[in-house]
Amino acid sequence: MKTLNRREKYAPYIFLLPFMISFILFFAVPSVYALILSFAKYAGYGTVKWVGIANYKNILTYGRFWDALGRTMFYWIVKFIPITIISFMLAWCLRTNTMRRSAATKFFKPVLFIPQVCATTAVAIVFEILFARETGAINQIFGTTVSWVENQYTAKWIVLLMLIWRGIGWFMVVYMSGMTAISDDLTEAARIDGASEFQIICRITLPLMKQTFKFAFIMDAISSLRMYTEAAVLTTTDGGPAKQFAEGVTNLLMVNLNAGNFGMACAYGWVIFVLVFVISMFIFGAMRDRK
Amino acid sequence: MQISKTRRRVHKVFSTALIYVFLIIMAFIVLFPLYIMLAGSFKSSSDLAANSWGLPNPATLNNYYRLLSYNAGTIVRTYFNSIFITATHTALVILFGGLAAFAFSKYQFKGRNTMFIMLLATMMIPFELMATPLYIIFSKIGWLNSYQIQIIPFTANVFAMYMIKQYMDSVPNALIEAARLDGAGPFRIWWKIMMPVSKPAVSATVVLVALAKFNDYLWPKITVTKEKFMPIMTILPTLNDKNAVWNVPRELLLTGCTIVIIPLIVLFIFLQDEFMNSVTIGAVKE
Numbered sequence: 001m002k003t004l005n006r007r008e009k010y011a012p013y014i015f016l017l018p019f020m021i022s023f024i025l026f027f028a029v030p031s032v033y034a035l036i037l038s039f040a041k042y043a044g045y046g047t048v049k050w051v052g053i054a055n056y057k058n059i060l061t062y063g064r065f066w067d068a069l070g071r072t073m074f075y076w077i078v079k080f081i082p083i084t085i086i087s088f089m090l091a092w093c094l095r096t097n098t099m100r101r102s103a104a105t106k107f108f109k110p111v112l113f114i115p116q117v118c119a120t121t122a123v124a125i126v127f128e129i130l131f132a133r134e135t136g137a138i139n140q141i142f143g144t145t146v147s148w149v150e151n152q153y154t155a156k157w158i159v160l161l162m163l164i165w166r167g168i169g170w171f172m173v174v175y176m177s178g179m180t181a182i183s184d185d186l187t188e189a190a191r192i193d194g195a196s197e198f199q200i201i202c203r204i205t206l207p208l209m210k211q212t213f214k215f216a217f218i219m220d221a222i223s224s225l226r227m228y229t230e231a232a233v234l235t236t237t238d239g240g241p242a243k244q245f246a247e248g249v250t251n252l253l254m255v256n257l258n259a260g261n262f263g264m265a266c267a268y269g270w271v272i273f274v275l276v277f278v279i280s281m282f283i284f285g286a287m288r289d290r291k
Numbered sequence: 292m293q294i295s296k297t298r299r300r301v302h303k304v305f306s307t308a309l310i311y312v313f314l315i316i317m318a319f320i321v322l323f324p325l326y327i328m329l330a331g332s333f334k335s336s337s338d339l340a341a342n343s344w345g346l347p348n349p350a351t352l353n354n355y356y357r358l359l360s361y362n363a364g365t366i367v368r369t370y371f372n373s374i375f376i377t378a379t380h381t382a383l384v385i386l387f388g389g390l391a392a393f394a395f396s397k398y399q400f401k402g403r404n405t406m407f408i409m410l411l412a413t414m415m416i417p418f419e420l421m422a423t424p425l426y427i428i429f430s431k432i433g434w435l436n437s438y439q440i441q442i443i444p445f446t447a448n449v450f451a452m453y454m455i456k457q458y459m460d461s462v463p464n465a466l467i468e469a470a471r472l473d474g475a476g477p478f479r480i481w482w483k484i485m486m487p488v489s490k491p492a493v494s495a496t497v498v499l500v501a502l503a504k505f506n507d508y509l510w511p512k513i514t515v516t517k518e519k520f521m522p523i524m525t526i527l528p529t530l531n532d533k534n535a536v537w538n539v540p541r542e543l544l545l546t547g548c549t550i551v552i553i554p555l556i557v558l559f560i561f562l563q564d565e566f567m568n569s570v571t572i573g574a575v576k577e
Contacts, residue, residue, distance in 0.1 A: 007476055007477060008477060011394070011478075012394035012400045012403075013394075013400070015398075016395075018386070018387045018390060018391075019388065019390065019447050021447075022387055022446045022447035023410070023447035026425065026444040026447065027413065027421065027447060029424075030420075030428070031420060033424035034424045037423065044430065093310045093313060093314060096310065098303070099307075104314070109567075110559070111318050111321060111322065112321055113559075113563075114321060114559065116570075117502060117558075117566060118555060118556070119552060119555065120506055121506065121508045121524045121527050121528060122524075122547070123324070124528075125527060125528060125547075125548050126325075126327065126545065127324065129327070129544065129545060130324055130327055135343055137327050137344035140343045140344060141344055165320070165321070168317070170570055173567050174570055174571060177570075222415075222417075225417075226419060228508075228509050229508045229509065232508070232512075233508070253419055254509070254513070257423055257513060258513075262423050262427060266423045266424065269417070269420035269421075270420065272417050273415070273416055273417055273420050276415055276417055277415050
C-alpha cells in the first residue's frame with residue numbers, strides 16, 4: 001500500500017515531464033531567445049551586435065511591411081463577411097426540417113467540407129493553374145486573358161478566393177454545431193406563433209449563436225494573421241515581383257530568415273505575436289457578454 | 292382552408308427546391324478546382340493548354356509515369372517521408388499531450404492551476420516566432436536536414452493537450468478509483484482506461500495534428516534543403532523549377548497535387564466524423 005501511495009504521489013510529475021521538457025526546449029527557450037535576438041543584428045555566425053530597437057524601427061518604417069499588414073487584415077476581415085454569410089446559409093439549409101435527416105445532407109455536408117482537408121500547398125498550385133493567363137480554365141471559359149495571379153490588383157483577390165473556398169466547410173461545421181445547441185422546441189414554438197423563417201433566424205438563431213460566432217472569429221483571426229503558404233506557393237511559378245502582390249506579414253519574416261537577417265526575423269515574429277494578441281484581446285473585449 | 296394548405300405545400304416545395312439549387316451550386320464551386328486538378332492529371336501538356344476545363348482528350352497515364360520517375364524516384368521517397376514524419380510526430384504529440392492531460396485533469400499537485408493557465412496563455416504565441424531561434428539552435432547542433440528536426444520540435448502541443456484534458460475532465464473519478472483498488476498503477480490506468488475512454492477527443496486530436504503536420508509547408512521549407520529528407524509538400528511547388536518559365540509543366544504539377552489530395556479525400560470519406568469533430572470539439576466548451 002505504501003509503494004502505491006508513493007507511486008500515486010509522483011505520478012503527475014512523471015506524466016508532465018515529457019510534455020514540459022519538450023515545451024521548455026522548443027517553446028519557452030526559443031521565445032526568450034527570439035526576444036533577445038530581436039534587439040540585435042546577427043547573421044548566425046560571428047558576433048552579435050546590439051542595435052536596440054532598430055529592428056522594430058526598421059519594420060515600422062518599411063513600406064512593404066505596411067502593405068503586407070494591410071493585406072493580412074484584408075485576408076482576415078474581408079474574407080470573414082462572405083464566408084460567414086455563405087457558411088451560415090449552408091448550415092441553415094442543412095439544418096431545416098426537410099433536410100436534416102435526408103440522404104442529401106449526408107452527401108452535401110462532407111462534400112462541402114472536402115476543401116478543408118486538402119493540403120494548402122497543393123490547393124495554391126491548383127488555383128494558380130486555374131487562373132493562369134492563357135491556359136487557365138477561368139480565362140478559357142470566359143474567353144479572357146487576364147493575368148490574375150501576376151497582377152498586383154488581382155493577386156490578393158485570388159488568395160482571398162482560395163481562403164474562402166478552403167474555409168467554407170470549416171465555418172459551416174462550426175455553425176451547424178452552434179445551431180444544434182439551440183433547442184428545437186424554441187424554434188417550433190416561434191413557428192406555431194406565426195413567426196416567419198426570417199424572424200426566427202434574426203430573433204432566435206443569430207442571438208443564441210453569439211458564442212459560436214465569437215469562437216469562429218477568434219480561431220479564424222489567429223490562423224489568418226499568420227497566413228503564409230497561400231501567398232508563398234501561389235506566386236512561385238513566376239518567382240519575381242509577383243511574390244510581393246499577395247504576401248502577408250509572415251512572408252516577410254521568412255524573407256528575412258532566408259536572408260540570414262535573424263534579428264529582423266525575430267522582430268517580425270514578435271510583431272506578429274503582438275498583432276495576434278491585441279486583436280484577440282480586442283475581440284474578447286468587444287464580444288464579452290454584458291450582463 | 293384548402294387553398295392555404297395547397298399554398299403551403301407549394302411554398303414548401305419551392306423552398307426545398309431553392310435549398311437544393313443553392314447546395315448544388317456550392318457543391319459545384321467546391322468540386323470544380325478538384326475536377327480541374329483530376330482531369331488535368333490525365334491530360335497531355337498540349338491538351339491541357341488548349342482544353343483546360345474539358346475532359347482529357349485523349350486520357351493518358353503518362354504524367355503519373357513521369358512523376359514516378361521524376362528525379363530518380365524523389366516523389367515516392369518524399370511521400371514516404373511525409374507519412375513517416377506525420378505518423379511519428381502525431382504519436383509523440385498524443386503521448387506527451389495525453390500524459391500531461393491526465394496529470395492536469397485527475398491529479399492534485401502544487402502549482403497545477405497556475406501551470407495550466409500559463410500553458411493556455413502560450414497558445415497565443417505563434418509558431419513563427421520560434422522559427423528563427425530554432426533554426427539557429429538546430430543549425431549549431433547539426434540537426435538541419437534530418438528527420439528529427441521535423442518530428443521532435445512542437446511535440447508539446449498545448450492545444451492537443453487541452454482538447455484531451457477537457458474530455459478527461461468528464462470521466463468519473465470512480466472509474467479511476469475502482470482501477471486503483473484493483474491494483475492498477477498510474478500508467479496502466481492512463482493507458483487502459485483514460486485514453487480509451489477519451490477516444491472521441493483523442494481521435495479528433497489525432498486527425499487535427501496529423502493533417503496539420505502532413506500539410507505543413509513553412510517548417511520543412513526553413514529547415515530542410517536536402518531532397519532526401521524533404522516531405523512531399525516542399526517538393527510539390529518545385530516540380531516546375533527545372534523548366535523554363537515558358538514551359539511550366541502544369542500537367543505534372545496537377546498530377547502531383549492529385550496524388551497528395553486524393554488520398555486525403557479518401558481518408559476523409561472513411562473518417563468523416565473524426566474530421567468534422569476535430570473542428571467543433573474546441574467550440575463546444577467555452
